[in-house]
Amino acid sequence: MADKKFTVLDLLELDLPGHDALDLTCITGRRGLPRPLTVPDINRPGLALTGFYESFAYQRVQVFGRGEAAYLQKLHSENNITTLKALFQYPIPCCVFSHGLEPTEEFREIAEESCCPVLQTALESTEFSSRLIRVFSNIFAPKKTMHGVLVEVYGVGILLTGHSGVGKSETALELVDRGHRLVADDIIEIRCVNGNVVLGQGANTLISHHMEIRGLGIINVSQLYGVGAIREQKEVQLVVELEDWDPNKVYDRLGTDQNYMELLGVRVPAIEIPVRPGRNLPIIIEAAAMNERLKKMGYNSARDFNQNILKWIETGEAQTAYNNNDDSY
Amino acid sequence: MIEKQLVVRNRAGIHARPAAIIAQTANKYTCEISLSRDDTTVNAKSIMGVITMAAGYNTTLTLKTDGSDEKEAAQAIESLFESKFEEE
Numbered sequence: 101m102a103d104k105k106f107t108v109l110d111l112l113e114l115d116l117p118g119h120d121a122l123d124l125t126c127i128t129g130r131r132g133l134p135r136p137l138t139v140p141d142i143n144r145p146g147l148a149l150t151g152f153y154e155s156f157a158y159q160r161v162q163v164f165g166r167g168e169a170a171y172l173q174k175l176h177s178e179n180n181i182t183t184l185k186a187l188f189q190y191p192i193p194c195c196v197f198s199h200g201l202e203p204t205e206e207f208r209e210i211a212e213e214s215c216c217p218v219l220q221t222a223l224e225s226t227e228f229s230s231r232l233i234r235v236f237s238n239i240f241a242p243k244k245t246m247h248g249v250l251v252e253v254y255g256v257g258i259l260l261t262g263h264s265g266v267g268k269s270e271t272a273l274e275l276v277d278r279g280h281r282l283v284a285d286d287i288i289e290i291r292c293v294n295g296n297v298v299l300g301q302g303a304n305t306l307i308s309h310h311m312e313i314r315g316l317g318i319i320n321v322s323q324l325y326g327v328g329a330i331r332e333q334k335e336v337q338l339v340v341e342l343e344d345w346d347p348n349k350v351y352d353r354l355g356t357d358q359n360y361m362e363l364l365g366v367r368v369p370a371i372e373i374p375v376r377p378g379r380n381l382p383i384i385i386e387a388a389a390m391n392e393r394l395k396k397m398g399y400n401s402a403r404d405f406n407q408n409i410l411k412w413i414e415t416g417e418a419q420t421a422y423n424n425n426d427d428s429y
Numbered sequence: 430m431i432e433k434q435l436v437v438r439n440r441a442g443i444h445a446r447p448a449a450i451i452a453q454t455a456n457k458y459t460c461e462i463s464l465s466r467d468d469t470t471v472n473a474k475s476i477m478g479v480i481t482m483a484a485g486y487n488t489t490l491t492l493k494t495d496g497s498d499e500k501e502a503a504q505a506i507e508s509l510f511e512s513k514f515e516e517e
Contacts, residue, residue: 247478264472307481
């Protein structure tokens with residue numbers, strides 16, 4: 101959605117489940133609903149209401165809580181509408197009243213006049229603010245689409261990449277058959293959340309759990325293997341690049357060095373696996389997933405192995421020196 | 430690299446069958462072939478990718494081919510679009 105504008109109407113129409121629901125209704129200013137939200141942040145307009153407009157963050161969503169609503173009541177009792185008029189001089193994207201609070205009659209009228217949508221939510225101001233920030237961080241996150249298959253193996257999100265026909269889908273199908281989960285096949289939409297997490301999901305929820313297998317056609321994985329075999333989205337924690345075996349290329353034989361791939365500015369561990377008939381890729385990928393988990397827990401198989409060898413050589417040397425009656429030991 | 434604008438001319442748009450024809454044709458060539466609509470770009474060699482674009486009647490898509498046989502590939506894909514995927 102980076103290119104498309106996110107409007108107040110889109111915000112209103114978001115259908116989020118349970119603890120993420122914004123519970124918004126539009127009470128006035130419907131004509132302003134196509135206004136775009138450009139700054140993913142909120143502002144409490146208390147200071148602006150008192151007439152202080154320096155550094156007024158008018159581009160943000162204005163949240164009116166109990167304090168602001170009480171101040172509006174005070175303005176109402178004083179018949180003061182100049183401050184309200186001044187407030188709506190600014191191109192505010194929308195105002196939100198929390199706690200199910202109602203704006204005053206003048207507020208409605210002036211908002212309607214200036215085409216500023218006024219929304220209402222039953223949530224508390226702080227809860228609404230944190231939910232809205234979460235929504236914003238999802239919607240305004242940098243995104244891109246990639247070619248590959250996203251699977252979850254032993255809880256590790258693995259993005260299988262490689263050129264068309266290398267066997268990504270077949271490998272994923274066998275992984276699903278072995279009890280792992282498919283997130284999406286072929287077109288993966290990745291987005292960067294919080295600046296350090298890359299989330300992946302299917303570009304289209306309608307077809308993301310379908311797979312195309314050469315010779316078989318299109319299959320529906322959720323119907324074939326059940327809901328336990330699918331997932332909506334998953335963090336990309338490892339990139340596995342499948343490529344045809346190239347006899348002239350040197351592949352990693354030790355695994356002591358860690359390679360990374362940059363996805364939307366985040367470094368994600370990456371490995372290259374050469375494909376050759378007879379190589380059992382799903383098992384290699386399962387092992388890679390478990391190895392990745394071990395590394396996260398602080399154990400690195402390859403490094404530990406090498407350290408043991410070094411120790412062994414050292415003790416061997418010490419023994420020979422002792423056997424040769426070397427006095428230095 | 431060759432870049433061409435193609436318009437979907439068959440009434441039903443690019444559903445499963447046309448997508449399969451496009452992917453099959455694309456797979457005959459070694460060059461990189463991609464189709465894009467607005468901000469989504471997909472690999473034309475993958476059926477699911479081509480379907481994902483949900484390209485309906487009269488949608489304009491951008492075809493890009495890059496590689497040794499790019500000319501032939503672009504020609505072949507273009508003629509598919511022109512023949513309305515042999516549907517009408």
